[in-house]
Amino acid sequence: xLDFAIPVLETQRLILRGPxxxxxxxxxxxxxxxxxxxxxxPLNEYEAWMLYAAEIGxxxxxxYGMWMIHDRETDETLGMAGGWFPAKWPERxxxxxxxxDKAGHGYALEATHAARNYFYNQCGWEGAVSYIxxxxxxxxxxAERLGAQKDKEAATIxxxxxxxxxxxxxxxxxxxxxxxxxxEIAHYADPLxxxxxxxxx
Amino acid sequence: MTLPAIPRIETDRLVLCAPVLxxxxxxxxFFASEQSHWVGGPKDALGxxxxxxxxxxxxxxxGFGMWYVTDKLTNAWxxxxxxxxxxxxxxxxxxxxxxxxxQGQGIAFEATQAARAYGAKxxxxxxxxxxxxxxxxxxxxxAKRLEATYERATELLGTPCQVHRHPTLQEAx
Numbered sequence: 001x002l003d004f005a006i007p008v009l010e011t012q013r014l015i016l017r018g019p020x021x022x023x024x025x026x027x028x029x030x031x032x033x034x035x036x037x038x039x040x041x042p043l044n045e046y047e048a049w050m051l052y053a054a055e056i057g058x059x060x061x062x063x064y065g066m067w068m069i070h071d072r073e074t075d076e077t078l079g080m081a082g083g084w085f086p087a088k089w090p091e092r093x094x095x096x097x098x099x100x101d102k103a104g105h106g107y108a109l110e111a112t113h114a115a116r117n118y119f120y121n122q123c124g125w126e127g128a129v130s131y132i133x134x135x136x137x138x139x140x141x142x143a144e145r146l147g148a149q150k151d152k153e154a155a156t157i158x159x160x161x162x163x164x165x166x167x168x169x170x171x172x173x174x175x176x177x178x179x180x181x182x183x184e185i186a187h188y189a190d191p192l193x194x195x196x197x198x199x200x201x
Numbered sequence: 202m203t204l205p206a207i208p209r210i211e212t213d214r215l216v217l218c219a220p221v222l223x224x225x226x227x228x229x230x231f232f233a234s235e236q237s238h239w240v241g242g243p244k245d246a247l248g249x250x251x252x253x254x255x256x257x258x259x260x261x262x263x264g265f266g267m268w269y270v271t272d273k274l275t276n277a278w279x280x281x282x283x284x285x286x287x288x289x290x291x292x293x294x295x296x297x298x299x300x301x302x303x304q305g306q307g308i309a310f311e312a313t314q315a316a317r318a319y320g321a322k323x324x325x326x327x328x329x330x331x332x333x334x335x336x337x338x339x340x341x342x343x344a345k346r347l348e349a350t351y352e353r354a355t356e357l358l359g360t361p362c363q364v365h366r367h368p369t370l371q372e373a374x
Contacts, residue, residue, distance in 0.1 A: 045288040053258025087250035
């Protein structure tokens with residue numbers, strides 16, 4: 001029953017692949033650090049290893065899960081993004097984490113946009129949420145750039161998280177929001193407005 | 202990447218197989234019970250589901266792992282058995298645990314014998330150890346019945362425990 005291939009997603013700068021054993025050290029480094037404080041961390045070595053194993057098993061149990069985000073050119077890992085739905089989660093979540101030294105380049109936006117499109121277009125999802133710690137301002141800002149809106153009525157995981165509801169496939173496809181997301185990603189990939197050969201004075 | 206197939210093993214009364222989503226209620230009940238205290242429990246529903254997922258991921262990252270033990274006739278979840286090798290472990294361990302309603306029927310013995318033989322023949326895991334909490338008299342008895350021998354006292358994830366060494370396939374023959 002298990003022979004199941006995790007799909008590979010390609011974007012302008014990134015390749016999203018299933019988590020492999022060899023990618024574990026990068027995951028462990030981030031989950032041992034303060035960076036993981038909004039994702040249940042920091043974790044000790046045993047906890048981090050078991051969580052990584054659980055990330056892989058999630059693919060098998062649910063048919064979707066978290067991809068490892070790779071730089072297209074160097075193949076190094078940058079973080080993870082994808083779908084997450086363990087027990088106690090009221091709804092399917094779209095989640096992301098970027099390694100601390102890879103933040104600020106729009107990787108989470110690019111990866112999450114691709115993952116969400118995959119879930120909407122290939123898996124038939126009619127929507128999704130992101131559960132975000134109210135103190136995690138970077139992730140809240142990303143959720144808003146992705147067009148997600150705070151849903152105060154929706155069930156939370158344990159009352160300490162805010163629910164951000166992603167736009168439905170219908171309201172996203174071909175929308176100004178979608179064009180905006182793609183334009184922002186394009187600008188990260190090729191910063192049009194960065195002055196080139198500007199006079200130094 | 203492709204996830205590997207977890208082998209299926211049949212014994213007289215049992216099937217050792219890969220975890221599936223349908224096992225989750227039984228696994229959640231197990232981790233809420235006292236039986237789970239020997240194997241990292243108690244855990245809440247989230248912890249139980251993460252453990253189920255990690256059981257599959259362990260096979261992917263290590264090439265071996267734990268099976269879920271089910272009743273051949275009723276398909277009921279009875280426990281788990283197999284090999285565990287996570288940070289903190291000195292070497293791969295043969296572990297077992299069964300739910301309360303499956304105790305006292307030789308199920309752990311039957312499942313562990315099958316897993317041990319499979320490991321020795323197919324997974325290059327022969328003469329393995331089991332970590333046993335000295336207060337876990339049931340498991341100590343089972344280790345003896347399996348002809349594992351006491352090797353040393355140690356700690357696993359901060360808990361004192363004993364290392365028992367299983368006979369190799371050749372020694373057991």
